Amino acid sequence: MSDNGSEEKGSGTIAIQLLHNSLRLHDNPPLHDIEKAKYSSFVPLYIIASDHPFDQSRTPLTVNKSRSKFIHESLTSLDGSLKSVGSGGLVVLETKDYPATKSEEDDDDDDDDEEEDSSEEEFSGSDDGDEASQYAYTPDDLSYAHALSRFLSSSVLPLAPNPSSVHVYYERETSLPVIRRWRCCLEKALKPAGVKTKVYETHNLHAMDEYLARGKGGSPPASYGAFCKIFDSLPPPDACVPTVGELPGLPKEVKGTGVPKLEGLKVDMKTGGGLVFKGGESEGLKQLKKTVIDNPAWAATFEKPKTAPNALSPSTTCLSPHVKHGTVSPRLFFHELTKAYEANALGGGKNSKPPVSLHGQLLWREYNYLYAYSCPNFDRMVGNPVARQIPWDDDPLLLKAWKDGRTGFPFIDAIMTQLKEEGWIHHLGRHAVACFLTRGDLWISWEEGAKVFEERLVDADWSINNFNWQWLSCTAHFYQYFRCYSPISFGKKTDPNGDYIRKWIPALSKYPKKYIYEPWTAPPSVQEECGCVVGKDYPDRVVENHTETSKGNMGRMAEAYKIHKEGKEKGGGGKGGGGKKKKRKIEK
């Protein structure tokens, strides 16, 4: 944690933790600091802007209820555990209660999206202030900062001997939307208020700049293997900070608010009879215990590609929502895995290794974050230095059919339904539907798919999601476009009976196993008997023939790659020669 100075605390000093994606007591450096440093009071602060999943005006709960529910439970759990160690509990602000004043509204004049067209391709992880447009504050950034500013000036600063005796802690997170939000808060709220700010680093196993410093020329390594070498050359991730036992309460004049009610959550989630993710630190730790601590042999021999996308009870840890929201610390996860590897090796077992192991999964997360951090326009094709430029089709109807789980391919539709209902799908399920939407069948841009995932996943993570969509669409990192998932064959390998399809698409539940992956091949009499006629009770398939379509798409991909290669040969010129670019710039 960047703590500059050892100014005396106590009398009148107030600590604030600005909470975002570290909703826990364990491995929480600010709390540890606050306990040690004897602040006279502590405000755990959480701000809800209109881009938060709670906000029903923009994102109705019927759409991403699973994430709303998860966060709601996480906040409720945190509120309770904070109180159990003497804190006054959460203060939750909603920006809608802090309408902007006239003069501030004049500030946001940047509604332009696409002015960024520089063919300059570069990495710029540093905060140079280049790349102006992607750093332009959103209205929600501004309203968030505004609420913070108002809270500080009306409720906190009057209680403090001076502004610098108020210390605001926040977690560093390198996903662009979070960088932008904190930057906006610094500029519009924290600096003007004159409070001290303290950043803590618990979101990743190491700081991104540590990885970059070990790489070549300040750019991220070009392959996962190279990244692993860098990771291994660093000391192991820091140990977790001990969990606090006692915290100061809220300032007398500030009241804990509890967690706002979510009307929409009265309605039970329509579960296809499956698991529903429970939020909160204790649930997260329980899941970690269940999958890793109590099951070291399983965890230590885990091989990701061998896990089934269509298992009825998930074949992977399901810790991603917890890692995303910080209800389980990534380095706690990492260190518990290390213990599992030791125990397994001691018992004579052979540990799995990256990339397929569970440590390997956490390294994928680091690697994803590193690219997202280093790469401008990471959520777009245009202006993204690592993205192959591919002429995707614009087809809103096809996109909608995919999004709604109405493609007519049961395996795809089942996965998309699980995504909608539950908010979590297995990694290889994500592969299957992402491939189908992009290079495999529909030839629709990965950006569209990423937006749907961002909205619906309970573990939606800007850095990881965009990275993986680039991977699957053969836009970056992975280029073997001739390896293509079949919406018919792929699921059969691990679920020949189609039980997963029966679970999520009840209309097809009576189909014989022979037809369940391709119901259009069932004779009309069978369709009638099963009570599900294709074209009437279940959609016609959106693509006549997957094999032909995907073959055709491989041709289009080859074409796009050819153009890329020619462009590189022509434009690339000498490398290293001439205009050597500034730090952290690389050629495509």
Add this chain to the structure above:
DNA sequence: TAGGTTGTTGTCCGG
């Protein structure tokens, strides 16, 4: 520098 090997997680066919 060319040319062989490797890369989390494909499919289809034959054994």
Add this chain to the structure above:
DNA sequence: ACCGGACAACAACCT
């Protein structure tokens, strides 16, 4: 249930 090879062929990383 699993294994090997053809398919037609990408880019990064070795040597």
